[in-house]
Structures are given as structure tokens and as C-alpha cells.
Amino acid sequence: MSVTVKASCTVRPMEATWCGRIALSELDQTGTVGHQALVYFYSLPQNCLSQYNTIASTLKDSLSRALVPFYPIAGRLYWINNGRLELDCNATGVQFIEAESSSTVQHLSHFSSSSEYHYLVPTVDYYSLPIHELPLFAVQLTKFKCGGICVGITFSHAIMDGSSAFHFIRQWAKFARGGPLHTVPFLDRKILRAGEPPLVPLTKCHVLAKLNDPPLLLGRTDDREEKEKKTTITFLKISKTQIETLQKRANESSPKPINDGGYSRYESVTGHIWRCASKARKHKENQPTELTVTVDLRGRMKPPLPNGYFGNAIWDSVACCLAGDLVSEPLGYTASRIREAIERVSDEYVRSGIEFLKNQKNLRRFHQDLHEEGREKEPFPGNPNLSVVSWFRLPINGINFGWGKEVRMSPATHGFDGDFVLLPDPDENGSVLVYIRLQLLHIDAFKKHFYQDIQGYKSNL
Structure with missing residues (x-):
């Protein structure tokens, strides 16, 4: 272009x-x-x-x-x-x-x-x-x-x-x-910001998202080979009916009682994507895999953050399991792991993590994308892991500068291997757009699993 x-x-x-x-x-x-x-x-x-x-x-x-x-x-x-x-x-x-x-x-x-x-x-x-x-x-x-x-x-x-x-x-x-x-x-x-003196005792909870090194592919000592593989971005659309199918499947197969009326579309769709990615990547049964979920803190803090808080009020929490369990267990199992990661992010959990970060001599290792001297870092570790951001509750659509709302909006350069964003589809009520980056050699298999598995088909890929 x-x-x-x-x-x-x-x-x-x-x-x-x-x-x-x-x-x-x-x-x-x-x-x-x-x-x-x-x-x-x-x-x-x-x-x-x-x-x-x-x-x-x-x-x-x-x-x-x-x-x-x-x-x-x-x-x-x-x-x-x-x-x-x-x-x-x-x-x-x-x-x-x-x-x-x-x-x-x-x-x-x-x-x-x-x-x-x-x-x-x-x-x-x-x-x-x-x-x-x-x-x-x-x-x-x-x-x-x-x-x-x-x-x-x-x-x-x-x-x-x-x-x-x-x-x-x-x-x-x-x-x-x-x-x-x-x-x-x-x-x-x-x-x-962290308190003076600390507001809560330091605990190990913060290490789950801030210090935990993501798992590598089995047999590898580093992720360099995976980082060097070509990636591509694809958009996938999932209809309201398909989402309802996934939610029903997750709720009926939950390994524990579900509060708040069942699993949300976010938990159900995200769980489905995690399972499909592991299948497309052909993970071994004993392959550890992590999903990082980004949680908005505005309503989770005590008291809630003031309306219009301007800054970063998000926290990454990690769900993890073996690929064999991810694929063999029903969708309700995967959705339950995601819910556990979200529910972990309480006021005390976050404030403990903030105190931990304040007491670090150097924050450089917690920068995902930049070195201190300004150079960009290598791509974040991808396969066998995923990372999700939801824009369901953000006012992303209908941005009218005086000549009508947009034809389309989109992330422009978002992501690394395994990174995906969930967006509400402005064209159809209740449908969802998935913006995901994966290695080129996995993308076709992922698309096939993504749609066939919703209908309950088994893919031979």
C-alpha cells in the first residue's frame, strides 16, 4: 500500500x-x-x-x-x-x-x-x-x-x-x-501507588503474573526458535448463536457450581480459543500452557477507583494447565480455570503486588516491550502460551467527529504470537470479533478448529 x-x-x-x-x-x-x-x-x-x-x-x-x-x-x-x-x-x-x-x-x-x-x-x-x-x-x-x-x-x-x-x-x-x-x-x-508504610503485607500472590516465567515447549531450553517464526494476524467472527452454544456447553460441563448465572461470553469464548490454539499447535499431553488475562481494576478496588480515573488500572492474571487436560476435558473445565484467574484479582491481591513492585530495585525486567535505554525488546514469548484482552466493555465504537460513525475500527499493530483481542461486532447485535496473531504454520488449523469445534465436530488436524 x-x-x-x-x-x-x-x-x-x-x-x-x-x-x-x-x-x-x-x-x-x-x-x-x-x-x-x-x-x-x-x-x-x-x-x-x-x-x-x-x-x-x-x-x-x-x-x-x-x-x-x-x-x-x-x-x-x-x-x-x-x-x-x-x-x-x-x-x-x-x-x-x-x-x-x-x-x-x-x-x-x-x-x-x-x-x-x-x-x-x-x-x-x-x-x-x-x-x-x-x-x-x-x-x-x-x-x-x-x-x-x-x-x-x-x-x-x-x-x-x-x-x-x-x-x-x-x-x-x-x-x-x-x-x-x-x-x-x-x-x-x-x-x-504503593503506600507509606505498606498498606498490606507482601504475599506470594503477585508472582503469578509478574514474575512467573511462561512455560516453554517441551524439550526446549529457551523460546528463541519460536520467536523467530513468522506470525500473521487474522480476524474471526463468532455469531451470537455460536456464543450461546459455547456458553451452554461450558455451563453444562462445569466441574464446580457456577455463581452469577453461569459463565460469561468472555470466559466461554476465551476458553474455546485457548483449546483451539493448543490443538492447532499440536501440543503434547504433558505440555504446560498459560493464558494471561487482563483484568480491569476500576470496580475491584476498595473503594472503587473514581469515575474517569486516567492511567493504568489493569492487572494481568495467569491461568495455567496441561494441554492434555485442556483438550480432553470439556469446555467447562477451561472456563473454570479462566474464572479462577479473574477472581484471584482482589483489592488485597493488587495492593500486595503494587507493594512488591515498589520494593524492586529495578523495574526493567517487568517491561514487556522496551529496554530502559529505549530500544524495543524481542517479541514476547508465544507458543505454547496465549494472552487475551477484552474490549467488550470499552466504548470503542461510534466515534463520531462530526461526519458520522466509523465504517470500521480495529487494533492496528497489536500483538505477538498467541496474543488476541475480543471486540464487540458493531454490525450485528451480540456477535464477537476475534483479532488474533499466531504463527503462520498454525493459522489454518486454528481456523478449522475454531468453527468446527463449536458445532461439536472432531478435526483430524
Whole structure:
């Protein structure tokens, strides 16, 4: 795909904002600390096709306005010591790029084009520039030959998780339509920082997600060979009826009594994907495998976090079992392991983990994607493991900047082998989209298991 950059500028807050350095929470500085990317495709109404310059101006002006209440986004990160980061709220601004492409919205908004999405978001160069010179938020407005546009977004995960990112994006769109500030961001990160003195005793619970080295394939002493294998991304769609089939199957085969009305679509679909991936990868029966689930903490803390908390309020919890059990036991067994991992994440569990992280001399080993000096790390270990993020409860769809809602939205460059995202399908009520990256040699078998196993068929793959 050909994309030509036509202009680039810096967008700063429209008004003076507070300036100064603030410490990040321990949760901001672990896991993914680099940039994450999204794309939104729009087919413009007929009366907007000749107003591209007005569209660009509207986006920049409303972005400048949004950076006033969300002023940390206009700042910069600094390494301070021992793998820790600090946020300098200095109103330096965010990047805004204007580009053109000979492609069409109809082609690129189709799921199969996801491999080309990285052309539609700004590049954040961790290799050439120090981290304090990199914008925390960047936008690329791409105009297509058909008259449609794409708004590509990349944001620093060190300062916001998905919930905070979509809070900002929706407010930016609301300002673009001339609306008011809806939910004031809560910017005090001390609420999730470690206490002085510690609020809870340190326990071993935190090691499950933060220190536990993922299992390797049997017979291997490292994961280098797996990291070097080519991966690809695929989108799969699962209908409401298919989801109900999986939920019924999970509930009827649960090894223990189920609370809260049975297993959720998240637990059932995720369990199904875990089983299918293990089959597609042809794991041996005694192969250990882990599934990392990302849990939103906002309603789990005591008291719950304030409405509009802006930062990272997520925790990774790990479900693990042998591949033989995963495949031979019914879906209810897998769903129960996932529920156990989620229920483990209590207020005390999280605060104990935060205290543990605070007492580490160096946080570098807890960065999933960046070295302290700024270089990107090798891909995270994949096979035999998986990692899931759910966007079911995030307001990802219906982002209207003034010319109607998007044709399609998607992650742009998300993931490593075994990484997948669950998205609600905006086109059909109750259906789900699965965005997953797997090794190329496993993808066809995974697709076959994914659909055949829902119907109860046995695959010979």
C-alpha cells in the first residue's frame, strides 16, 4: 500500500495547563509501556467530500481543546533510574500527520487488510530518539482516493490503558462536534501507588503474573526458535448463536457450581480459543500452557477507583494447565480455570503486588516491550502460551467527529504470537470479533478448529 505524508505539525493545549513532573504508579511502569495503535475508517457524506481541509482543522482544533483537561497527554516521559519512568507535564504537545493513499476505505476496512494497517498510524521510533523526545499521542489523518478517510491513533501505554485511551478519544470526538466536557479525567495517580508504610503485607500472590516465567515447549531450553517464526494476524467472527452454544456447553460441563448465572461470553469464548490454539499447535499431553488475562481494576478496588480515573488500572492474571487436560476435558473445565484467574484479582491481591513492585530495585525486567535505554525488546514469548484482552466493555465504537460513525475500527499493530483481542461486532447485535496473531504454520488449523469445534465436530488436524 502506498501512503504519502503531506504535512506534519505539533498540536498543543489550547490554554495554559499545569506544568511539572509527576510520578507514575507502579502499574503504569510494568507490562506494556510502549505505544499501542488503533485505526478508524470513515466513508464521508457527499457534502463532506470537498471539505478535507476543514476536517483536518476540526480534528486539530478539537484535539487542542481536549489536551487542556487531559494535559498529561501533551507531556513527555523520562527515564529516572532503575527502569522507572516519570511524566513531565510540559505541554510540549502531540503529533498530527496528514497523508494520502491510493487505496480505498472499502478495501482497507475489510478485516483481511489488517496487515497493512501500520501504514495508517504514525511511527514512534524508539530506536533513534530518546523517550523524552517521543510524543505520547500521535494521529495520522489519511485521505483515500475514494474520498474516505482513516484516523490512525497511537498512544503511550505507560500513561493510559485502553479505558483511559477511549475516554480521551470519545471526548476529543465530542469536542469536534461542539459538545461539552462529559467526564472530567481523574489525574491523581497516587491512589494506585504503593503506600507509606505498606498498606498490606507482601504475599506470594503477585508472582503469578509478574514474575512467573511462561512455560516453554517441551524439550526446549529457551523460546528463541519460536520467536523467530513468522506470525500473521487474522480476524474471526463468532455469531451470537455460536456464543450461546459455547456458553451452554461450558455451563453444562462445569466441574464446580457456577455463581452469577453461569459463565460469561468472555470466559466461554476465551476458553474455546485457548483449546483451539493448543490443538492447532499440536501440543503434547504433558505440555504446560498459560493464558494471561487482563483484568480491569476500576470496580475491584476498595473503594472503587473514581469515575474517569486516567492511567493504568489493569492487572494481568495467569491461568495455567496441561494441554492434555485442556483438550480432553470439556469446555467447562477451561472456563473454570479462566474464572479462577479473574477472581484471584482482589483489592488485597493488587495492593500486595503494587507493594512488591515498589520494593524492586529495578523495574526493567517487568517491561514487556522496551529496554530502559529505549530500544524495543524481542517479541514476547508465544507458543505454547496465549494472552487475551477484552474490549467488550470499552466504548470503542461510534466515534463520531462530526461526519458520522466509523465504517470500521480495529487494533492496528497489536500483538505477538498467541496474543488476541475480543471486540464487540458493531454490525450485528451480540456477535464477537476475534483479532488474533499466531504463527503462520498454525493459522489454518486454528481456523478449522475454531468453527468446527463449536458445532461439536472432531478435526483430524
